[in-house]
Amino acid sequence: MILNKDTAKKTAELLLQVKAIKLNPSEPFNWASGWKSPIYCDNRVTLSYPPVRVFLKEEMAKIVEKEYGKPDVIAGVATGAIAIGVLVAQELGVPFIYVRPEPKKHGRKNQIEGHLESGQNVVVIEDLISTGNSSLNAVEALKEAGAVVKGMVAIFSYGFDVATENFKNKNLDLVTLSNYNNLLEQALDSNYISDKEVLLLQEWRQSPSTWQQ
Numbered sequence: 001m002i003l004n005k006d007t008a009k010k011t012a013e014l015l016l017q018v019k020a021i022k023l024n025p026s027e028p029f030n031w032a033s034g035w036k037s038p039i040y041c042d043n044r045v046t047l048s049y050p051p052v053r054v055f056l057k058e059e060m061a062k063i064v065e066k067e068y069g070k071p072d073v074i075a076g077v078a079t080g081a082i083a084i085g086v087l088v089a090q091e092l093g094v095p096f097i098y099v100r101p102e103p104k105k106h107g108r109k110n111q112i113e114g115h116l117e118s119g120q121n122v123v124v125i126e127d128l129i130s131t132g133n134s135s136l137n138a139v140e141a142l143k144e145a146g147a148v149v150k151g152m153v154a155i156f157s158y159g160f161d162v163a164t165e166n167f168k169n170k171n172l173d174l175v176t177l178s179n180y181n182n183l184l185e186q187a188l189d190s191n192y193i194s195d196k197e198v199l200l201l202q203e204w205r206q207s208p209s210t211w212q213q
Helices: 005-017 043-048 050-068 082-092 133-144 161-169 180-189 195-206
Strands: 021-023 039-041 073-077 096-099 121-129 148-157 174-179
Touching (some): 005 021, 005 043, 005 174, 043 050, 043 082, 043 121, 043 148, 050 082, 050 121, 050 174, 073 082, 082 121, 121 133, 133 161, 174 180, 180 195
Parallel strands (some): 073 121, 121 148
Antiparallel strands (some): 021 039
């Protein structure tokens, strides 16, 4: 869900400017999953640009307070959302923790790093939503530790149907600063892509696993 169209377009503009998102329909990227994709997103790039990361943390903090109230704790999903999660927690003045994909195999064998008490209200921060599986795994770990997970806020979502279904099945609220549709609008408005390339990018979103196979 997008709360503000202007914020969504501005976020997309910034992600394109700093090349956190790259669009290249003519020479697709190869994802780790084996999919061919005309888009590649690495929001960690935004951390190298102070004005961009300030914009993102302020907008995400606003969403957290507006949608869920001030939480007891902000949780980032490792590793991509650790840094932006810290920034959001700092903006809100609340503690921060992060969640690993699985427990460590040594030391204290933690999956959740930081101090979390059972019953505390938590909002989860993500950088990118594709299928949503890794994000929802983190949510399950938090719930098992006794956290009350109020919702999730992410920078960007591809808007895949499978992700929508996954979040619906887990009854978890997701808000993103921007998404794929707003990205394409912004990219077209700024002449980053052509009308023909928009069609290719829309085709990919409909069936990403079989596109150009």
